[in-house]
Amino acid sequence: MSAADDLARSEALSPNDLGAFWMPFTPNRSFKKNPRLIARAKDMYYYTPDGRAVMDGTAGLWCCNAGHAREPIVKAIQRQAADLDFAPTFQFAHPQAFTLATELALMAPEGLEHVFFANSGSEGVDTALKIALAYHNVTGNGSRTRLIGRERGYHGVGFGGISVGGIVTNRKHYGGLLGGVDHLPHTYDREKQAFTIGEPEWGGHLADELERIVALHDASTIAAVIVEPMAGSTGVLPAPKGYLKRLREICDKHGILLIFDEVITAFGRLGYATAAERYGVTPDIMTFAKGVTSGTVPMGGVIVSDRIHDAFMKGPDHAIELFHGYTYTAHPLAVAAGLATLEVYRGEGLFERAREFEAHFAEAAMSLKGLPVVADIRVVGLAAAVDLHPRQGAPGALGYEVMERAFHHHDIMVRVTADTIALSPPLIVKPSEIDALFETLKRLLGEF
């Protein structure tokens, strides 16, 4: 390449050029015409490069539960970067990884005692699915290879996660996916559940669909069922009353492992440390991510029962029990962030706070009912979804415009999936901020 070529290339790729970054889950061409840029964050607010404050209505991406740039977490990460930047966890370890694992096991419902760390929700899901399959192998049930997910489920973007997931757009371009996967029906029916606060009365019976799937494939072929206790990404669909208990019973009856994907629901989103705690149903494997570090450093993982963990702890002492792991499993920065984040959650009682403000949040969300564009509202914990009536022939167009206008003209960040708006503010949100968020959204939706 000539010097002139180099110069032309570096000018094309100047720091202000938006071309090189292929953005995830974003209409890139539209974004780059009118970018939504964020330069800084503190507590409940993002700040644009020109200093405009934008209220974070979504805890980033369902992850910054403690709010932004919280000093104890920032300090812990800084200290850790100086003390120990990296240590392998294949065959070696750093002490705090064990401390965080213990704290997470203590936070999880009784019976979930062992933590395997990954770096994201997607990796957590793949880890959970692999452990489920391997568990059946090491316990002499190698024929149990089927995985059962659910329609409208989101389990990240790995091949395992999209296979058990139930979002058509996330699956349709990626070939045959994992074999042997089946899906439960989703639990949403607008006619029967519209404008429900909390867990819908209707839909618990849909758990019995698992019996139909068992009858079709035979229990001896099924390894695990994976569900989100509250499906977040497809629009805040809380489990109907009795649904999770029934799933648990059917799984127990047939020797099938139950996996809760708690990537969104763990760490206070539903007013408890985990959704399992809220619903009084303990899975065999639970995934987590996001809130574990309040979004500051990537981390995810799974928490498993003694029974599953102990099944692997056999054979010669020098032999590796599970051939799985990531270079960055229990990365020191993530571990430090995790320990500091849990301390903030405990010290500020943020899970209890979410429970305390749940009714206020629900009332504020439901104040949007009656607007002509609003088709349904669902709310549970500090999470709400507002379904809009899609534009004729242009699904997703209205939702996208609402999100754009919210950011550029109304100083709030909302999340949209197609024509559903989702709100999940940091758990430090004040009642006055809840009111401001929904009043602003009401004004904005009134423009349509």
Ligand SMILES: Cc1ncc(COP(=O)(O)O)c(C=O)c1O
């Ligand atoms: C339930 C659930 N599982 C998995 C994931 C994937 O997490 P990540 O984006 O960190 O890979 C998400 C992300 O939103 C999620 O909501």
